[in-house]
Structure formats: structure tokens, C-alpha cells
Amino acid sequence: MADRSPAPDTPELRERWGAFEFTESSRERADKAIARYPEGRQRSAVMPLLDLAQRQVGEETDTQGWLPLPVIEYVADYLDMPVIRVLEVASFYFMYNMKPVGKYHVQVCGTTPCMLRGSDGLFETCKKRGMSKGHVSEDGLWTLTEVECMGNCATAPMVQINDDNYEDLTPARLDEILDELAAGKQPKTGTQIAGKRTSEPEGGPTTLKEMVDANHDYRKEW
């Protein structure tokens, strides 16, 4: 399991992030998130606000973003809630990065379905490029994390990189994606099998074939 302890509270961290403030557009979106909840319940907006803050940090550092302690304190202050409560939320959800990450946060699913479909090979591919779990690669481009099930078992194995999923992977396909990302291009997201649209079976339906065109009542056939 990934290390969820916050980055140490150092003077350098305070100096870099102490003056953090939402930009105009973040503030607008933050206030919109807060407005979704009744008066006095603004704390409920803590998750969208942390996400906004993380994205803003990401823009400033040209990475996927993370949550330094001063930023967490800023969010707590913004919502007028105790900072420990914000830290509880931030450290609970894996989507919030507690440590700096690279430009691309490569989250490889290692749960059983993906593992059976070859996620070990994907880790190998990543490692060959100099990534190691929980660390930012030397060129600042990659951070590798092993994550638990992301709900794409039908198209296993899968990898989530920043906001996009890449499914039906093989080591070669992942290599291509990483190459494209490194070159600054946006690879095709979703399934990587040509001709497949989403999570439908490869080469046409294998079960429930009568259902393809119209609804079909199978009950009589049981």
C-alpha cells in the first residue's frame, strides 16, 4: 500500500507553498461547489476543493499535482473547518497525492483480474523506463503507483495515467502509450484494441447473441 503520510513540514515547504491561493477560476469553481450545500454545511465541499487545489498545484508544477500541508491548511481555512478533518479526508483517498508526483502519474492496477491478464508485465515495462513504485523518475516525467481495482476488470489489464484510463494493455501497447506521452502527445484513451469501442467482447458477442439487435426473452429457454 502506498505511503499516505504527508510530506514533511519543512521551512522549504512552507516557503514554496505558504502563499498558496486559489486562482480566479479555481475560486469560482470552489464557490460553486460550496454553493451545492446548505448554509453552514460548507464542509461538505471539502473533496472537490482538495481536488481543485491539487490540480492547481499540478498546473503550477506541470505535474499531476499533489497536496502540500500549507495547501491543506488553505483549504481548511477556506471552508472554516479544523485542519485535522481535512487531513483525514486527504489521507484517506488515493486520488489525493500526499507527496510530489511526476508529470504523469502511472497507476497500474495490480488486483487479481488485472494480474491474471498480465499486469506483472506492465510493471516490468514501467520499470524498464526507470520508474519505481512510489518515486518520481529522474527525468521528472513519471511516478509509478500500484493501485487496487479501478473497476475495469472487463478490459484488464489497465493503467490510469492522470485523468485517463488505458485498457486492454500489453507491455508493447503500454510502451507505445508511454512513448506518445513522453513526446507530449495525447494517446487514444480507453481500450487499446483496434476496432473495439468500449468493454464489449473482442470479435463480437459470445453470449446473449440474440440481444444484440433487440430485446430477447431468454427465460423460456432455461
Place this chain on the structure above:
Amino acid sequence: MPKVTVDGQEIDVPDGATVLQACELAGKEIPRFCYHERLSIAGNCRMCLVEVKPGPPKPQASCALPATEGQEIRTDSQMVKTAREGVMEFLLINHPLDCPICDQGGECDLQDQSIAYGRGATRYEENKRAVTEKYMGPLIKTVMTRCIHCTRCVRFSEEIAGVDEIGAVGRGEDMQITTYLEQAAEHELSANVIDLCPVGALTSRPYAFEARPWELKKTLSIDVSDAVGANIRLDSRGREVMRALPRINDDVNEEWISDKARYQVDGLSKRRLDKVFMRKRGKLQPASWDEAFKAIAKAKPGKDIAAIAGDMVDCETMFAAKALLKACGSKLIEGRQTGMDYDVSNLAAVNFNSTFAGIEAADAILIVGSHIRWEAALVNVRIRKAVKRGAKVFVVGPYWDTTYPAEFLGEDLSVLGKLPKEVAEAFKGAERPAIIMGGAALARGALGAGLAFAEKFKLVRDGWKGFNVLHFSAARMGGLMLGFAQKGGMKDIVKAKPKVVVSLGADEMDFEPFADALKVYIGHHGDKGAHAADIVLPGASYAEKDGTYVNTEGRVQFAEKAVFAPGDAREDWTILRALADALGVNVGFDSFAQLQGAMIAEVPALGEEGLADYGAFPKADAKAKAEGTISAYPIRDFYLTNPIARASSVMQQCSSELLGGGELAEAAE
């Protein structure tokens, strides 16, 4: 009232009760870790599993399940037994087997319940999880590997103390209880989490490795660090008080005590007066009792003798002093050391009439000149409850962190006479309005204005008494009942120019005006009073004598003697009795029982435990006006308000570390 069946026994339970409460009503013991009567329900330890029909065919967490009509609950079935064993096994997976070196040993819920409900042996062979220690301040020692994540401490600090500082960071196996950046827990009730912790994760730092619970003698006592009169239990070994723990009393302290009440006890063995001292050539020298009594007799006080009661003395001591002075022909007795001179002709006007439990029901509260968190931390807990029920709180005085929403109306006392419109409306519309006058308000002479306020808004009405005075000296109400008050306060005593001034542990008074008098200090700590005295007679602290105390509600309570006073120190009443012989007068009692009898004969209310009846509430002088501003509260340092606390190294450390009274000793870089 739903009717449920618990193990075949049919009972009616109150509406809104949980299955766990229903089982308790039926007399069944349900093991639990996270559930606590005074905290919200969490349902995360799973120890309270029972079988409930109708419902899914699996054990259910009884603490979080409402009892409904016709439920059949079983606490003795095989399913329940296996479920408890299973939960206990899970809890013990990551719990270290370090009971022999754990301070909770012998009073540990996990230990007791694993004996009662666990399997006989372990099947676990893997590695255990280890968690780093967290710093939580000078009072709380943490061994977080022992934590079972019940979150009682988190809920206590959020719900009762109102200071969100403990939280559960991380998730699953990595979840850890911590304060933000491991800062010290900074409030007056922080150490209560030690009692709440069902395991040895949060233990008492000053008491670490001191004693085992079965070695300790338990004595029922009353806390004297403030005027709340919290019910405590003093645990002593030999001649030393090892610790103070709260007793449950829903009317007074519920289940909590302040950190000062809990941790000042180490001061009981420091800076003690254990010998008689006399001032010879300007210096206090050890002397004998005989010498001292002769010296006092030589001063020939006649009727020029005065007695000043300190903040922590019991009623018996005060009565003995009063009897002695009466025998000498003097009435110069006073307990309000700092010179307050409010009117005490009717004690109902200087009493906390709502009662602590009652103030929870108030719907509008005006606090005048009281830093309640410091003057009576447990009353602030009650007011917090009232606010949660929708009460509005207004404060006159400098800002302090209330832990609940409160509106500060400025420092000018004249606001009492001309309230802002919305405040006046809040009080007009309130069903149970209340005012709380603190020491700072009394000192500025605002009592009359407070009474006028009470009359204007009808604070005292049918079934509701909303006029409250909050004292912070444990001896105050008892002293006032015994007549320890002059019309002009200390000024009257000074004017009378007594030849002998007997100070009964009075450390906050000004000895300067009594430069010509013989100053006799009867007390237990070498503090300001002893420094100023000519003769020091070593007395007993609250832990070393039986005594009656009256809290600020007028609640009479009795404390028992836990240990013997050190060295030559004697119980105060015996000193006063011997002094009577030295002065050649007769006080009319030779034993503690006789003394108590005489006291009760004079003030019958002191003989009955419980609320004293002070009679009808007085009519206010409508013209009374308050003037002046409250620029500061009388308590400057919560942790150092009395001689015992000032002698306590734990309290000194708290003061410097938590209130920043002194810089932390840090190694030079």
C-alpha cells in the same frame, strides 16, 4: 415504548433506545470498545455483536441498531459467542502482547474482555503491525501500536471538548490516530481521553510506570482546583497520592475532570510545609509547636484577631477558625482574599442557581466577565451542550475561544443596562434565559446590574432559575454560608487593624496592609502566604483531611481523607483547637465529630449532601448600573491558579508548554 425480548426475557425499552441499551436494561453485559454513553455512536469496533430477529441471519452491531417492537434479541447463542471470539481475534491481530509493560494493565477493557469473551489461545503467526508514537503534549503518553481504532478520543475532542485536534489519518490497516502535525492537545479537558481509551494506547504521561491499579487505595474525594466540585477518586499508595480520576456524577462533572484537577496531585508532595516555622531575624527558621503557640499567645490578640480563608479550605476548617475567633470575641472573618465586596445578604444572589445540569436547557445565555473555560472547564462543556440544542450565547468581556459560536458584546459593562436590540430580543423571546456572572464582573461591582438584568428579563420564573454566579474558589460558597464575608470585604479587616491575622491557606491575599500584625499561616504549601507569614503552622491539604465542600451551585459534598499529611503537619482543625488552648479560650469541640456537629447545628444545610436551599431570590435594585470595563480575567494562567498546582511540576510544564508561559528548554543549535 417498544417491547423487545432479550434472551427470553420480555422488557419495555424507551423510544429511541438501541439494542445494546435494551440488553443492558435486561441486565445483560454487552462487551464494547467504541460505544460510550456520552459520545456519538460509531459502530466500528464490532465487539457488541448480538443476534437479532427479525433481521438478516447474521450477528448485528447492537450499539448502532435501534430497538424496535417485537425484536427477539439473543446475547447467549452460539452465533454470538463465535462472533465475539472472532472480533476479539481480529482486534488482537495487531495488538501487541505487552501487557506486562503496559500502564493500562489491570484496568484495560481489552484485557478484561479478551479474558471474558475471547478464545483461549492465539492462532496468529504472522508479523504484527507497528505504529510510531505520536506526541500529544505533556499529559498524554501514546503507544499507538496498541490502538484498536475505536475513535473514542476523536469523538471526545470533537463533541465534548469542542476542540477538533485529534483525528484518524490514513485508511484501513494504515489508519493512525494523531493530532495535526503531532501538536500537543491544547485544552483543559485533554487528559479525559486517557480514561476513555479502552486500551493502553493513550495513557497518563506523569503517571507512567508509577503503580498498578491493584496496589492503590481508592478514596472518594472532591476536587478543589475550581468551584465546580468535581467528584474525584484519589488513588494513593502508602503516603503518596498517585493520581486523581473522575467519579461519575451526572449532576456535577458527568464523567470528566479538568487537567488541573487530575494532574495537580503531584504538587501534594512538593514544596510542602512539614515543620513549624517562625520568623527570626527576618528569616523563617524551623521551630516547635510549643514555641509557635507561645509566640501567638504573647501577642495577646484579645478580640483583635482576624482570619482569612484561602481558596481550597474545607468548611470544617473555616468553622473551627470562626469558633476560635468567636471565643476571642472577634468577627473579623473573610474569604474573598482579593478584596471583592459584593453583597452577600442573600446567598441565592451569589449562587449558580440553574445548576450545571440545568444550564444545558437554557436557550439564551449572557456571560458577564467570565473566562469559563479556565474558571470552570466543566461548565463550559455544559454550555456547549446548550448551544448544540440551539442556545444563543453572548459574552461581555475580552475575547476567549469559547469552542461554540458566541457573540462578544465588548468589554464595557454598561452594556448590561442597554443591550443591543437583537440581544434584548433574544432574551425577551427566550423560554429559559440565563446570565452567568464571573469573578471579573463581581470585582467591578456588576452584581447589582446583573440582578437588575435578571429582573428585567424575568430570568427567575416558574420552574426556571436563570441567575448564576460562577465562582472559581472551592471554598467560596462554603465560606459565604459560614459568614466568611465582611460588608466591605478585606478593607474592613484592614480597617480593624487586627494584632493577629490567621491565614487559612490564603495565598492570593495582599499581606502588605498587615505589616504590623502577627501573621500566622496555617496551610500546606510554601507559597506566597507562607513567604509573608511570621509563623507558619503546617496543615493538611484536601487529600489529607475529611472535609465538607460546597461548590458554586451550592451543592454540599463530602470528601474523605486519602493519606496522612507529611512530617509535623496536622489537620487544620486540630491546629486551631490547640491554638484555642494557647490563647486560653474554649471553642466547644474536642473531636472532628463534635466540630462537625457544632457546624451543622449552626448551618444545618452543611449537614446534608446535595443542593443547599438559599431561599427566595432577592428583589433587585432597579437603579443598579454597571460601569467600567473588563480588561482582563482574574485567571492569567489556567494551570497555576493555586498553591498545589504551582508546586506541581506537571502543571508548570503544561503552563510553559501549552500556554507559552516560558520558552521550552531547547538545545542550542
